[in-house]
Amino acid sequence: MKRSSVRRLAGFFLVLVTAGAMGLAGATPALAAATGTVKTAGDPLNVRRAPSTSSTAVRTVANGATVTIDCQTIGTSVTGPLGTTTLWDYVPALGGYISDGYVYTGSDQRIAPDCGVGSGSAECSTGVCAGEGQFRSSDAHFLVYDKDADGKSAVVAYWLKGGAGPFYVWASGGNGTHVDKAVPVAKGSWVYYKVCVADAAANPTLEACSGGITDYAA
Amino acid sequence: MGQVNRRAVLLGGAAAVSAAALSSTVPSWANARTLAAAPAIHDPFQLGVASGDPLPDSVVLWTRLAPAPLNPDGFGGMPDASYTVDWEIANDQAFSSIVQRGTATAARASGHSVHIEPVGLEPGREYFYRFKTSGYISPVGRTRTAPAAGAAVNQLKYCFSSCQHWEEGWYHSYKGMLADNPELVLFLGDYMYERKSGRAAAERNPRRLAFTEDVTTLAQYRARHAQHKTDADLQNAHAMAPWIVVFDDHEVMNNWNGTTSPATAERKAAGFQAFYENMPIRSTAKPSGASIRLYRQFTWGNLARFHMLDTRQYRNAQVPDPSGDAGPSCTDMRSTSRSILGTTQEAWLLKALETQPAKWDFLGQQVFFATRDGDGNKATCESPDSWQGYEASRDRIAKGIVDRKVPNPIVLTGDVHRHWAADLRRDYFNHSDPVFGSELVTTSVTSNSDTATDPSSTWLSNNPHIKYCRGKRGYVRVTASQTQMRADFMTVSDTTEYDFSKVVLAADRSYVVEAGKPGLQRV
Numbered sequence: 001m002k003r004s005s006v007r008r009l010a011g012f013f014l015v016l017v018t019a020g021a022m023g024l025a026g027a028t029p030a031l032a033a034a035t036g037t038v039k040t041a042g043d044p045l046n047v048r049r050a051p052s053t054s055s056t057a058v059r060t061v062a063n064g065a066t067v068t069i070d071c072q073t074i075g076t077s078v079t080g081p082l083g084t085t086t087l088w089d090y091v092p093a094l095g096g097y098i099s100d101g102y103v104y105t106g107s108d109q110r111i112a113p114d115c116g117v118g119s120g121s122a123e124c125s126t127g128v129c130a131g132e133g134q135f136r137s138s139d140a141h142f143l144v145y146d147k148d149a150d151g152k153s154a155v156v157a158y159w160l161k162g163g164a165g166p167f168y169v170w171a172s173g174g175n176g177t178h179v180d181k182a183v184p185v186a187k188g189s190w191v192y193y194k195v196c197v198a199d200a201a202a203n204p205t206l207e208a209c210s211g212g213i214t215d216y217a218a
Numbered sequence: 219m220g221q222v223n224r225r226a227v228l229l230g231g232a233a234a235v236s237a238a239a240l241s242s243t244v245p246s247w248a249n250a251r252t253l254a255a256a257p258a259i260h261d262p263f264q265l266g267v268a269s270g271d272p273l274p275d276s277v278v279l280w281t282r283l284a285p286a287p288l289n290p291d292g293f294g295g296m297p298d299a300s301y302t303v304d305w306e307i308a309n310d311q312a313f314s315s316i317v318q319r320g321t322a323t324a325a326r327a328s329g330h331s332v333h334i335e336p337v338g339l340e341p342g343r344e345y346f347y348r349f350k351t352s353g354y355i356s357p358v359g360r361t362r363t364a365p366a367a368g369a370a371v372n373q374l375k376y377c378f379s380s381c382q383h384w385e386e387g388w389y390h391s392y393k394g395m396l397a398d399n400p401e402l403v404l405f406l407g408d409y410m411y412e413r414k415s416g417r418a419a420a421e422r423n424p425r426r427l428a429f430t431e432d433v434t435t436l437a438q439y440r441a442r443h444a445q446h447k448t449d450a451d452l453q454n455a456h457a458m459a460p461w462i463v464v465f466d467d468h469e470v471m472n473n474w475n476g477t478t479s480p481a482t483a484e485r486k487a488a489g490f491q492a493f494y495e496n497m498p499i500r501s502t503a504k505p506s507g508a509s510i511r512l513y514r515q516f517t518w519g520n521l522a523r524f525h526m527l528d529t530r531q532y533r534n535a536q537v538p539d540p541s542g543d544a545g546p547s548c549t550d551m552r553s554t555s556r557s558i559l560g561t562t563q564e565a566w567l568l569k570a571l572e573t574q575p576a577k578w579d580f581l582g583q584q585v586f587f588a589t590r591d592g593d594g595n596k597a598t599c600e601s602p603d604s605w606q607g608y609e610a611s612r613d614r615i616a617k618g619i620v621d622r623k624v625p626n627p628i629v630l631t632g633d634v635h636r637h638w639a640a641d642l643r644r645d646y647f648n649h650s651d652p653v654f655g656s657e658l659v660t661t662s663v664t665s666n667s668d669t670a671t672d673p674s675s676t677w678l679s680n681n682p683h684i685k686y687c688r689g690k691r692g693y694v695r696v697t698a699s700q701t702q703m704r705a706d707f708m709t710v711s712d713t714t715e716y717d718f719s720k721v722v723l724a725a726d727r728s729y730v731v732e733a734g735k736p737g738l739q740r741v
Contacts, residue, residue, distance in 0.1 A: 032257060082219035100219050108220045113257060113297065116286060159288055159428055161264065163384075163449030164716075166426055188261065190295075192288035192428060203421065212428060214286030214295055216260055 034111040036089060036103040038065045039081050047096040049145070050122040050195075051075025051088035051115075054129035056147065058096045067091045067103065073115035073213075075099075083108070092119045118188075118216035123195045125208040130154065131171070133195035133210075140185040140217040142193070144171040145178040152207070153200045158193035160185065165192075172200050185217040256299035260285040261354045262330070264294075265444060266453030267347070269361035270498030272402070272460040272516065274341035277361050279305060280498035281349050283330035287448055288428045292440030292492075296330045303332050304350040307339070311346050311358060324351070329440050331495040341366040342519070359457040362401055364518055368575065371519030372699060378404035378582070379663050379693040380466070380632025384446045385415040385423045387664030387713025391693045392455035394708055394723045398695050403459055404524070406632030407466025407584040408665065409497075410446040412439075412489070418668040422714045432471075434485055439492030447496065456498070463497050464512055464526050466584040466633055473603055475533045476560065483508040486531075513563050515570060522698055523576040525567055527583035529605075532560025537602040548599040551607050558585075558608035559615075568618040577733055578626045578698050586638070587612065587629040587657050589646035594680030596647045604633075616644050620654050625734055627655035628703060630694075634659060635667040637694070637707045639686040639729055641737050649682050653737045656729075658705050660694040664713050685738050686727050695725075704730045704741070 038045050044060035053076045061067065069089040077086045080101025087100035089112070105111045115121050122134035131154030132145040146154040153172040159165030171179045185191045194212045198204040262283035271278045283303070286295025301324045309315040317339070324330040332349065339345065342365035349356040365371050377400045379391055395403065413432045415423050433442045447453065467473050470489035474481035481489075490505035503512055513528040534557060537550040550556075557564060571579065581587075586604040605612040619627050629642065638659035643651040661667075667689045678684065692709040711722040728741035 080219075085219055087219070103219065106220055116295070118260065159445075159448075161448065163389075163445075163452070164425060165428070190260065190264065190286055192286070194428070203426075212288070212290055214289055 032113065034069045034105065036067050036069055036105040036111075038063055038067060038098070038102060039104045040102055041081065045098055045102050047091070047094045047098055048088075049096050049132055049134060050124040050129065051090075051097040052124045052129050053078060053099075055097075055122075055124050055132060056145065059094060061091075061094055061098065067098070068093060069103070069105070069112045070119045071115040071117045071121075072100065072110055072112050073097075078102075090115050090119075090121065096122070116213050116215045118218050121213055121215045123193075123210035123213055125154070125195050125197050125210055127208050130208065131195050131197045133169075133193065135191065135193060135215045137215060137218040139182065140191075141180055141182050142169040143178060143180050144169050144195075146171040146173065146175055148197075149175040150197065152197045155196050155198050155200070155204065155206070156193050157196060157206060157209070158183065158191050160191055161189050168204070170200050187217050190214050190216050256301050256352070257297040259283075259296065259301075259352050262294075262296065262301075262351060263349070263354060263356040265447040265496075266456055267349065267356050267359040268456035268498040269347065269359055269460045270462060271500050271514075272362060272364045272462075274364050274366045275339050276335055276337050277339065277345070277363055277460050278498045278500055279307070279332075279334040279336070279347045279349075279359070279361070281332050281356055282444075282496060283324050283332070283351065284444055287444040288441065290429050290437070290441055292329065292437030292444075293326065294330065294440070294444055296326065298326055300325045301330065301351050305332070305334050306348055306350075307336060308346045311360070313346065313348070313358075317345065329492070329495040333498070333501060335500060339363050342369060342371070357453070357457055361460045364516060365521075366519065367517060369519035371521035373697065374402070374518050374522050375400045375695070375697045376402035376404060377693055377695045378406055378630055378632075378660055380406040380584075380660055381408040381635055381662030381665040382446065382452070383408075383411045383415055383662075383665040384449070385426055386417060386666050387422075387691060388424060388716055389449050389451040389663055390710045390713055390718060390721055390723060391663045391691065391708070392451035393718055394710070395455050395693065395695075396458055400459055400695065402518075403455065403461045404526075404582050404630065405461055405463040406582060406630060406660065407464055408468040408632065408662075409463065409465065409493075410443050411468045411665075412442065412471050413468075415666075417666040419666065422666075424714050424716060434488070436488040436491055439488050440495065443492050443496040461498060462516060462524060462526055462582065463499060464528060464582065464584065465493055465530065467530060469493050470530075473536065474530060475535050476531060477535045479535070513559075513566065517576055520576055521700065522578045522580060523574075525570060525579065525581045527559060527567070527581060528563065529558050529584045532563055533558045533608065537607055539600075539602050545598050545600055546602040546607070548597065551599050551602060552609045554610040556608050557611040558605055559611060564611065564614060567615065568622075571618055571622045571624050574624055577700055578628060578703055579624055581627065581629045583629065583631060585633045586631055586659065588640040588642055588683060590681060590684065591646065592677050592680065594647070613644065616642065616654065620644065624655075626703070626731070626736075628731065629655065629657040631657055631659040632662075635662040635665050635689075636670060637661040637686065637688040637690070637692065637709070637726070638684065639705070639707070639727070639738055641683045641685070643683060646681070646683060653683070655736055656731055656738050658694055658696070661688065661690060661692050661709070663693065664691060685729070685740070688726055690726065692723075692726070700733065702730045702732045704728060
């Protein structure tokens with residue numbers, strides 16, 4: 001076959017229509033964020049990289065602080081001053097997740113969308129969170145953390161628009177090390193990823209994989 | 219959270235739902251589950267657009283909203299709300315001349331799929347279509363209506379394919395179809411696979427599924443369909459022309475049949491629902507539990523008629539195929555009480571064949587029609603999953619074709635992951651029995667045949683009606699006219715290689731059948 005004709009025809013269908021009655025799509029929408037107030041017995045509250053009590057505490061936030069919650073997700077169960085819940089709130093300004101059991105939102109229900117809204121996200125591998133993986137939406141980077149001396153690497157496996165994957169980002173430097181790698185996710189496009197542990201290989205046997213989440217490059 | 223509410227905490231999800239429904243103080247986001255206030259989403263057109271089932275005045279337009287197509291819950295990242303979707307059909311790709319427009323609702327219960335069935339279109343011509351929702355516009359699709367019934371049609375070019383395990387290769391075949399620019403595409407089953415690749419040469423798989431277990435629930439079938447549909451080549455091929463799609467076994471599970479074993483009614487219902495949601499098929503094919511009406515006919519003026527068959531849903535259970543030399547029971551495979559189509563569909567097909575409004579009758583279906591018998595010994599049998607496993611049923615169709623003097627019957631087949639070309643006779647053990655038609659079997663788009671070996675010369679001498687077999691990936695391109703039908707068996711040199719510039723895609727073998735003169739002639 002003539003490849004040039006393939007390209008020409010393919011291009012025909014890839015053209016984005018910019019005229020006509022429907023008009024153009026706007027910018028990425030602002031997915032509804034919400035606010036809450038941190039409520040503890042008085043101590044500062046741990047902010048976790050991923051929605052798990054086994055995940056790394058990246059900083060703390062003071063009792064009484066007002067936080068902007070971009071999204072919510074299900075993680076480990078926590079009992080706080082406001083009750084017992086598996087709900088975690090993602091606060092980009094704090095760089096991580098806080099248990100909803102410590103956040104007064106005026107509701108026991110969801111007050112923000114499911115996580116993966118284009119402002120970043122993270123997951124732990126299952127069990128002791130031997131691997132942590134974080135997607136930074138602002139510049140489409142994966143940060144992968146090896147947190148356990150189990151002899152295995154932490155790895156993010158990810159899939160992209162167009163029908164390819166998984167690709168891998170490995171943290172193979174041993175317990176306590178991490179990597180920070182740019183990935184080719186176009187602005188506004190999606191990436192689906194899971195955080196696992198594995199022996200680094202071309203076709204690895206992935207273990208203890210997280211549930212998987214879709215996020216977007218900002 | 220709100221203030222401590224022990225009851226809500228203990229009762230969990232169920233209490234939460236009813237509380238949300240009843241409370242007047244729920245937050246604005248949680249309460250915004252109306253059409254007007256559906257939550258904002260990212261670009262939901264990640265599965266592309268498609269059209270299908272063309273009639274002279276109508277063609278189905280399809281999309282499914284899925285901003286996060288691989289989410290394992292099957293909802294594709296769509297919030298629990300209904301979304302308004304606008305659609306447009308135009309004469310031109312720039313949509314400067316709109317023919318029809320309308321609005322539909324994409325609901326969570328149907329996986330936010332959209333099936334538009336416009337009426338009043340003109341026959342035998344091209345249209346363009348697109349969708350819009352939440353501020354996003356879909357890619358543009360091109361489609362076509364069928365020519366009017368009886369209209370004089372000189373030529374039809376269509377392609378057909380089958381068997382596209384997502385893990386086992388790149389869909390280069392669809393780049394070939396795009397260049398061929400056919401008016402129509404037929405897909406003959408195994409659009410998606412319910413299970414991960416089990417191939418011998420696993421190292422040749424260029425991609426891996428996100429969810430690796432066998433899919434059994436509606437959520438899982440939806441997510442698996444979505445992963446297949448993320449493929450850019452597949453999306454381009456759907457946007458190019460209308461498709462007519464039937465399923466085979468893997469859209470539900472390997473080798474299912476009309477009984478509840480191996481696939482239960484629940485599993486069939488889940489597979490059917492996800493299939494309907496993800497295919498450009500008509501609302502007449504909307505499933506009802508473990509029942510879906512998929513067999514149907516299409517006519518292309520006075521040139522071609524397509525009888526799209528369902529050889530899965532109504533078939534008797536396959537005759538067991540024991541290991542060792544014994545093989546399946548010939549007596550059972552030839553039992554006159556067994557059917558691969560079921561009584562109703564057999565009668566429907568035979569009734570339609572009483573008249574021949576078009577030159578060519580194509581039977582678009584799943585499994586091998588002609589006999590393949592390696593030892594040439596009628597006393598031993600093989601391939602119980604194919605039509606020869608339902609030999610009496612097959613002969614009722616073959617006899618019906620001969621008795622009705624159907625002049626140009628061509629069976630189109632998928633399933634077996636190799637190209638085959640065969641002539642059809644009533645008795646394959648009598649090598650001088652008259653040929654009444656031919657069969658074109660397309661290989662897979664990706665699904666492997668790693669362990670298959672080419673037929674030996676002995677094998678071929680025992681099966682002289684079989685003209686060709688090629689264990690490569692590809693598709694078949696058919697060009698039909700009033701005087702002949704030409705089939706080009708297209709092959710792809712490598713589906714592991716991503717770079718298409720390093721891939722050779724070409725016609726490996728071509729045959730023609732002259733109208734009124736049954737039998738394949740090599741070009």
